[in-house]
Amino acid sequence: MPWFLIEPSGYRYPISENEEDGLSIGRTPDNDVVLSDPGVSRHHAYIRVRGQEAWLYDRGSANGVWLNGERIDAPRLMKHGDVIQVGSTQLRMMYAPPEPPPASPTTPATPARKKPSATPYVVLGALMGLLGLVAVGLAMLPGFTRASTPTPAPSPYARYADAIRATVFVLTPMGDTPNGRAGTGVILTKKGRILTAYSVAINPVTGRSYNRSNQVMVGVMPAEGGQTGDLVWYLAHVVRADRQRDMAVLQIYALRDGSPLPNSFRLRAIPLGDSDALQPDDAIAVISFPTGGEGVGPSLGKALALGEGRAVAFLPDTAIQAERGWIVTDIALSQSNIGAPALDGEGRLVGLYPGPDASQKSGAGNNVRPINLARPLWVTGPQ
Secondary structure (H helix, E strand, C coil): CCEEEECCCCCEEECCCCCCCCEEEECCCCCCEEECCCCCCCCCEEEEEECCEEEEEECCCCCCEEECCEECCCCEEECCCCEEEECCEEEEEEECCCCCCCCCCCCCCCCCCCCCCHHHHHHHHHHHHCCHHHHHHHHHCHHHCCCCCCCCCCCCCHHHHHHHHCEEEEEEECCCCCCEEEEEEEECCCCCEEEEEHHHHEECCCCEECCCCCEEEEEECCCCCCCCCCCEEEEEEEEEEECCCCEEEEEEEEECCCCECCCCCCCCCCCECCHHHCCCCCEEEEEECCCCCECCCCCCCCCCEEEEEEEEEEEEEHHHCEEEEEEEECCCCCHHHCCCEEECCCCCEEEECCCHHHHHHHCCCCCEEEHHHHHHHHEECCC
């Protein structure tokens, strides 16, 4: 999709042509662009794209919507470079030609001298590896299958059912090679906002994406009724990343082949918890697609793993002035669990595992970032 909204920090939000409600801007978390600016209304404005045109709408805001310094009183057609002001926050519109879609798995073989595409690797890995999800699903999710007896025992994993469905596989192609940086992520909103570890999407050495197109591939578990062993793949961009917090936010913007998202596009978001309410000895669990990290092979997304343990203690992070900068757990975690969501005893999201390299900043490689630290990544403006 060629239209993007650029926030002051430089991160961009793709605007779907097929989204009837457009890209919503406001102060409450149910907006696509969430601003904590006190001058912004709960539901302030939205942008709708029709064909090559982008239109700006005021949703009856108290302080109005301004386009290039002029308050609008009716829907206004926009152009590349236009500046939108809501409250004291300025946003910019960008029009960019669509990126060429990745090669389809049915694309005929190319000459040997052509650089390989990341997509065949993803499809091959998904087809070869994700068959293991069938066995894991039967073992972990008996509540999703038909009972063989009239009085089945309650599933010990029932409380994690929503979180399991909201856990995704993340693969960032590395340059023009068939390899990828792989990890786990979690769905934050039904419109495709994804949280993952910083180093899954961004090269911590350069501070940039592993590929020139800033493209990430996200594998989502199918809706009920689909086959457990097949992930549904989408394309996403990095819209927010914070090296100090060790987390990144992605936004799904297209199907795997580059075509627009359908009007019916909706994902199951994970229930959100409060990491500040977590206490020592409280139950905690981690879900992940075990991977090898970088340059993974046929084991790509082979199984969905769940580890259970306890929150042992909480450590500060002086670098970001957070009293609760880390959740100390007794769960054995490693690079293969990078990006995994951490859940409380009710199956709600309370943390994210940033990987052993990032976690070592806390003094141990298996500590988890509290989910409340991720708020600045999906809330823009003064905190």
